[in-house]
Amino acid sequence: FRLTPILTMAAIFLAEVVFIFAWRIGYNTVLVKIARERVLFFGLGDEIREVARHIRMNPQLGYEATAGIALEYDQPPTGEYGFPTLPSTGQMLPEIIRQYHIGTVIVSPAIKTNALLTKIIFAVIPLGVTVIEFSRFYEYVMGKIPTSLIGEVWFLENLIGLRRPRYEFSKRILDLTLAFLIGAVALVLFPFIAAAVVLATPQDVLNYRKLRAHTGDGVVFFRQARVGLAGKPFGFIKFRGMVLGAETRGGEKWSDDSRITPVGTFLRKTYLDELTQIWNIVKGEMSFVGPRPERPEYVAALERHIPFYRMRELVLPGITGWAQINMANDASVSDAPEKVQYDLFYIKNRSIALDLSILLKTALKLLQRSGR
Secondary structure, three states: OOHHHHHHHHHHHHHHHHHHHHHHHHHHHHHHHOOOOOEEEOOOOOHHHHHHHHHHHHHHHHHHEEEEOOOOOOOOOOOOOOOOEOOOOOOHHHHHHHHHOOOEEEHHOOOOOHHHHHHHHHHHHHOOOOEEEEEHHHHHHHOOOOOOHHHHHHHHHHHOOOOOOHHHHHHHHHHHHHHHHHHHHHHHHHHHHHHHHHHOHHHHHOOOOHHOOOOOOOOOEEEEEEEOHHOOOOEEEEEEEEEEOOHHHHHHOOOOOOOEEEHHHHHHHOOHHOHHHHHHOOOOOOOEOOOOOOOOOHHHHHHHHOOOOHHHHOOEEEEEEEHHHHHHOOOOOHHHHHHHHHHHHHHHHHHHHHHHHHHHHHHHHHHHOOOO
């Protein structure tokens, strides 16, 4: 058609977007209609309701929440399950499995201490169904640790004393490699960002010594105390996106601070404010992937309300993490308990493959300008 190379590339790109979008819609539409693994929940509760809703919203997982059996010790949920619930004193479990064409049975962890319930589950194995403990299924489907499971015994079994020297060495090499590559770009951008930061608040710069909150409050950079590995505080380096002495002018705020300058807002929206943390990575205080470090005062407040909150400090904090790519808003106090669930999932399952997956998904979110 005598198209120039640039128009040919644009046409190919447009066609790819249209066809991939149509493929995804068609694929998910077909998944809704084709036979999926029918799941029976043996034991009910709020976490079961959460999983069932997640399965309905994500047909690509290949499961269908079909029915549930209420046990004597089950607490009533705070909402509807979305599937029929049956009393444990009703039909026998093998009959229920045949009637509802069940392929997978998700069992409550409490049956371990109940010999009668264990025998009931054992009796259905010859039927060819898959039996999965709820905690394993929850982790696989939700990508986080169930709240009901988090306790001293869980930490002793999964985290305490778990050393991975080969992984830690490989991750350090990955961090330094990425820091070198991204740092080279950051050095090119630095003069322009520094000039913009200074010109955003010229009056503050002229009165620098009078207005700064502390010695780490610089003209271009700002150091902020954060809690790192094993609870050790470190200086979190940022481009100064607020007015000088912001911490003494309006107290401390979790997010959406009105003291942010227009340049600071731009740096946050474009994620350029994260570039300075490369120096923290080079120093070994942070990694590219890990739980986001919090300020000491926030950690002190959150650990009073969230059990085992400080277990996030078992690994190096990161610029991005499993919670950041899975949560719409991880900077809210109300979302902190769920954030811990994602962080503990990462700490338990951390690997180079998972780190690379998080980095790729983070890059996608940057391109989409979604999340934080």
